Amino acid sequence: MPAQTGHQGMFPGGQAFLLCMLIWLCGSLAQAAEPVPPAAEGMSVAANDAEAAADGTDLPDPTPAATVALATIAPGEIYWERFGHNMLLVTPPGRETLSFNFGYFDFEQPGFIRRFILGRMLYQALAFAAEDDLAAYVSDDRGIVVQDLALTPRQADDLLRSLVDAVRPENRDYLYEYFRANCSTRVRDAIDSALGGGLRRQTSGRSRGFTYRMHAARLAKDDAWLALSIDLGLGPDTDRRLSLWEEMFIPGMLQRYLRDVVNSEGEPLVTNERVLHPGRGNAPAELPPDRRTSMAVTGLSVAVLLLWLSSRARARRGAARALEFTAFLLHLLFGVAGAVLLFLWLGTDHVAAHRNENLMLLNPLSLALAALWLLGPRATKSGNTLAWLVGLSAMCGLAVKVVPDTFIQQNLHWCLLFIPIHVSLLVAWRRSTVTR
Missing domain, CATH: 1.20.140 (Butyryl-CoA Dehydrogenase, subunit A; domain 3)
Known part of the structure; x- marks a missing residue:
């Protein structure tokens, strides 16, 4: 399969975000001109069975007894890692755990540079052997937190079916938009669909007063040039107050808000939360800087x-x-x-x-x-x-x-x-x- 590198939201280099802005845009184009090694935001699948899974040719038949968890990756040092990342971990009975990852793109896709400049980037949903996928983040010393989700057998079955369908070659590409259609929003939407819209109902009517701009500024705070370039390029669309549902375009916000969500039976959706890898331990700022x-x-x-x-x-x-x-x-x-x-x-x-x-x-x-x-x-x-x-x-x-x-x-x-x-x-x- 083509060489791929993962990338998460926003800004911030799609993305994400961002994606937009002046010095940041120029830097992003320079990166795009020289492909990043596949380990940059994920890794190529080494094992034969995981390679086949990534191609969508050897995915398991959905079963009602699969277990589902959300893995949240802490922000990294490189600018396209600033917003964190996440993926769904699904373990069918008797099979190895698979990660369903919506954060990959292909440098060899036709018209990559043109699509990047024009805001028409195609991202991909891929399935990997979870052990191999997570190992890349561990090697970068990025923190990993796993939350086990209490879904009914029917909900887990429906979720697995939708994920299997999403990573098939004919379906895997999607039009990326750093705030509304990124790796985290796709994971959020998949969980919400499994809950019959329950996640959206519980979060769309509540707000902390945050905006897209505020999240971009706080997560890029440690890199002043990146933060200023993104901020300069963002228009008024990013200054609207967000609901908790909309804030979950940030993987860390999805992780946080899931703790207060209940499933269809009125029980906490997250039954267990564990640190898979502590990472560097540098938590991102809670508020944007006042400049x-x-x-x-x-x-x-x-x-x-x-x-x-x-x-x-x-x-x-x-x-x-x-x-x-x-x-x-x-x-x-x-x-x-x-x-x-x-x-x-x-x-x-x-x-x-x-x-x-x-x-x-x-x-x-x-x-x-x-x-x-x-x-x-x-x-x-x-x-x-x-x-x-x-x-x-x-x-x-x-x-x-x-x-x-x-x-x-x-x-x-x-x-x-x-x-x-x-x-x-x-x-x-x-x-x-x-x-x-």
Whole structure:
């Protein structure tokens, strides 16, 4: 079978998430260009019987006495491992335990790079010998917790039948979306189906007030560049308050909320929870970081530098050149970032990146201003118009927050970073063109 590597949700590199965003997107594409070894998020099946199971050719006939458990894998160090992983472990009577894993993709699938960029990634549901599948996570020293599920014989039978059907070659591919259709949501949906919709009924009407953005930020917290890149690329769709049902796109949340779920007989669904492998023991943060102060200080510091350079540009040629280069570089970065955000919205199926209000802060028109600064600022009507349009666009990014029901994106921290810089760039442009 083709070489495969596993991958979990979101962001975060589908995925997951994410999947979307600027520096993170560029890094993801670099990874995609050079396939990761199969052990990255799972492993190739070594034993002949498990190899056949992965191909869907030697799966057991469903039986009503199968036992079912959920295995939850702790987050790892690599960016696509940040959100954790999970799988269903099913043991038919008299057979070895199989893992049903929805977190694999194939680098050799037709149009892989194009699908990745456009948000049309195909993931696969595969069956493995559980011992071999779990060994890969143990070798990476990632924690593994197993929860035994109290299903009736009929429910276990129905679940096994649906899983066997899901991993057949003609059914195994599914369209991946980092928040709503990932490895964890497929596992959640399979359990819910076995319970006759009981899991959804018990969790869809309750909320802790978390959002997709908050989960992405807290799980990527230890990697600042990854966290900022994902956050910058996420649009307002990710700022809606989630129900517990929706939060279970995170494997750790599915594990947590199953503890309070009851089965069809009113008994706890989880009968036993055990640590299969303790792993590193570094639990992810419970809350996302608050970056407003640090980003405001950074924005004001850059603004002060620009204003200082512009005040000295008339008297010192070195200051003028430093100002022109700094303004060129900033507008180039803003313009490229804005062009990427615009493409993610209008040219891809990355729904989480659509209607991104950061486009007001990162206007693609900045590319034209970058060219004008590179050539040397001149007091032209078109140049002045561009400078004012870009500056006012950034200010509108904050002003629209007075309409909270329409502009709901939680990007105040980005406003605090970019608006002082844009205001100082506008002032610097005016000073430079007047000077000349």
